[in-house]
Amino acid sequence: MFVCLCHPFSDKKVKEHLEKSQGRARVGEVYSACSEGNKPNCCQCLETLKDIVKTHNNTITA
Numbered sequence: 001m002f003v004c005l006c007h008p009f010s011d012k013k014v015k016e017h018l019e020k021s022q023g024r025a026r027v028g029e030v031y032s033a034c035s036e037g038n039k040p041n042c043c044q045c046l047e048t049l050k051d052i053v054k055t056h057n058n059t060i061t062a
């Protein structure tokens with residue numbers, strides 16, 4: 001599933017990045033990593049991205 005259409009990346013790519021973050025991921029940093037350094041354009045994907053990051057961080061027990 002594509003999360004962002006402005007700088008297209010999928011939820012799979014987001015999860016790959018989150019695996020390396022050990023529960024300390026930040027939305028802006030995840031966006032940048034997944035979009036090869038770009039900033040959000042229309043920002044419509046950010047709520048979805050926030051949900052994925054929050055869910056992931058809450059399931060990690062560091």
Ligand code: FES
Binds near residue numbers: 039041042045046
């Ligand atoms: S859909 Fe992600 S910035 Fe537009």
